Amino acid sequence: DTEVTQTPKHLVMGMTNKKSLKCEQHMGHRAMYWYKQKAKKPPELMFVYSYEKLSINESVPSRFSPECPNSSLLNLHLHALQPEDSALYLCASSRGLAGGSDEQYFGPGTRLTVT
Amino acid sequence: QQQVKQSPQSLIVQKGGISIINCAYENTAFDYFPWYQQFPGKGPALLIAIRPDVSEKKEGRFTISFNKSAKQFSLHIMDSQPGDSATYFCAASRRNYQLIWGAGTKLIIKP
Numbered sequence: 001d002t003e004v005t006q007t008p009k010h011l012v013m014g015m016t017n018k019k020s021l022k023c024e025q026h027m028g029h030r031a032m033y034w035y036k037q038k039a040k041k042p043p044e045l046m047f048v049y050s051y052e053k054l055s056i057n058e059s060v061p062s063r064f065s066p067e068c069p070n071s072s073l074l075n076l077h078l079h080a081l082q083p084e085d086s087a088l089y090l091c092a093s094s095r096g097l098a099g100g101s102d103e104q105y106f107g108p109g110t111r112l113t114v115t
Numbered sequence: 116q117q118q119v120k121q122s123p124q125s126l127i128v129q130k131g132g133i134s135i136i137n138c139a140y141e142n143t144a145f146d147y148f149p150w151y152q153q154f155p156g157k158g159p160a161l162l163i164a165i166r167p168d169v170s171e172k173k174e175g176r177f178t179i180s181f182n183k184s185a186k187q188f189s190l191h192i193m194d195s196q197p198g199d200s201a202t203y204f205c206a207a208s209r210r211n212y213q214l215i216w217g218a219g220t221k222l223i224i225k226p
Contacts, residue, residue, distance in 0.1 A: 004158075040202075040219065040221075041218070041219070042204050042206075042216035042217065042218060042219055043159065043204075043216060045213055045214075048213070056213065090158050090159075092158070101146065101147040101208055101209070101210050103149070103161050103164070104161070104214070105161075106158030106159050106160065107158050108156070108157050108158050109156075109157070109158050111156075
């Protein structure tokens with residue numbers, strides 16, 4: 001099973017809402033990633049978890065809060081977002097933390113719209 | 116020095132033709148060069164990757180050519196098919212550092 005699953009597929013939220021994005025993988029990977037992707041742009045790294053510990057936070061605003069409850073699950077908690085946060089949010093996983101040299105498997109993404 | 120420059124931004128190729136996308140980098144410490152394919156509404160998927168100890172890697176119709184001295188690498192898609200229409204991203208990284216992505220190329224294969 002080489003699949004990374006993400007829920008929900010689409011999410012529309014107001015600027016005062018709190019919502020969460022979920023990601024799951026069962027490949028035994030120990031590194032998990034959140035990326036943000038705007039239209040016609042490459043993915044932009046937000047967070048990296050390695051062995052369930054946050055190892056990289058790319059200066060992401062505090063309205064985005066990641067959580068890694070166990071080695072298979074990754075959440076992204078959203079609160080008080082801005083319209084410019086509307087994007088495709090991608091989760092990825094890789095075997096370990098060899099950084100980008102490990103093949104990263106991406107999920108299908110959550111299309112987030114902030115109104 | 117951390118950038119990866121990708122060209123062209125968009126490319127239209129006739130079915131059966133060869134699609135060529137180019138990338139250039141500056142950081143000689145990079146040691147891993149993957150290409151990702153992304154269809155609309157989907158996440159990127161690793162297509163093929165190369166390390167600088169080889170000059171070419173082929174997987175089916177997809178070939179990466181790597182020129183270490185010129186700090187360039189390219190993706191060639193032979194016998195391009197309409198199903199190859201997607202956005203392609205090159206990237207580069209080195210051990211324990213994250214991927215640096217190119218800007219992407221939107222490829223359209225005309226039937």
